[in-house]
Amino acid sequence: MTIEKCINEYDASEMIFEEGSTGRELFVVLDGKVDIVKNSGADRTVIVTLGKGEFFGEMAVIDGSARSASAVAAIAGTRVMRINHARFVYLVSQQPAFALMIMDALSKRLRASNAPSPFPILLSNDVCSLIQAAEDVYQIRFKNRAANAYLVRGSKRTIMIDVGLSSNYPHLLECLQHLGIKPADIDMVVLSHEHLDHIGAAYHFNGRTIIAAHRLAANKIMLRDDFSMLRKMFNEPNVPIDIDIWLEEGNLIDLGNFRLNVMYTPGHTSACISLFDQDKGLLFAADTLMPGGVMGGVFGSGSIADYIQSLERLKGLDSKILLSGHGRLSDTPHDDVRIAIQRSHALLSDTAQLFDALDARANFDPIMQSVRDLNKLDDS
Secondary structure, eight states, X not given: OOSGGGEEXXXXXXXXXXXXXXXXXXXXXXXXXXXXEEEETTEEEEEEEEOTTOEEOHHHHHHOOOOSSEXXXXXXXXXXXXXXXXXXXXXXXHOHXXXXXXXXXXXXXXXXXXXXXXXXXXXXXXXXXXXXXXXXXEEEEESSSOOOEEEEEOSSOEEEEOOOOGGGHHHHHHHHHHTTOOGGGOOEEEESSSOHHHHGGGGGGTXXXXXXXXXXXXXXXXXXXXXXXXXXXXXXXOOOOOOOEEEOTTOEEEOSSOEEEEEEOOSSSTTOEEEEETTTTEEEEETSOBGGGBOOOOOTTOOHHHHHHXXXXXXXXXXXXXXXXXXXXXXXXXXXXXXXXXXXXXXXXXXXXXXXXXXXXXXXXXXXXXXXXXTSOOOO
């Protein structure tokens, strides 16, 4: 087989091989970038991004076992050369420098895999885990469908960012108690958007803690817009949540040693906000951006075009830690947002092609007619 036949070119987000698949081939990156990705339930984690001259798939080519992770082209025009088992054995046996290169890479990856996590777990039970993201910043990560909650303990005041479902409140309290925090110690609860998995437990803070949200989210929450809040999806009680402060782009939440800038980042819904501490590089992005470039989806009032614009804004930040609405903490926010932007553009393109293929214009006629019918005066 000629070298040319061993070289393949991939588009952005195109799969090179999938976790669990078999194959006795080593791959070398000739141009572009390749993400090595692990999947765990709904979480998608980019373990490492490889560039020109780096290789992957070395374990499978050695022992023929199933792939331990997926390999995905990170950018368009990524070119990769495949080295099959026979060529690999030949190179190792005939080229000591090649064998040393393989051993060096394996040694580094083994040491990295045994390195302690930068985010220590302080408490874990069947429902949630309490994880330290930074000094005085904590993630409460629920193991059911609830969103992550965050506690930021400032020198002047303490806040929570999202609080999860109402039914998880006892477990939220357990995590706070572990940190020596009582509900009365929390000065403000900031809600990232209107979805119930993020805001449900805010009911328990009514009347004793200031609750803040973007004005569009506040309006939906105060009107108990169950459709927008996805209440039926989570089967939670219909309880009132009072919003005391309506936030806008550019507001500053000053905690003393933390200064959180409010960014309006619509897309997932029309009412999403992110919070960014420029000095510390902390990005609380809720469902706009998640580890591995996972997108939170586009719901009801959301828009994929708005999503792209919001991600482009997040890309320009000097962020160091991503604290998202679901999943783990990430210390690779720039890689996460790059992948999310590529996916969102692909989604926008795919949607346009689908509408063209289905000639969706004809399907709008009955919708417009129904709108006209609803607005007719009842003459009976």
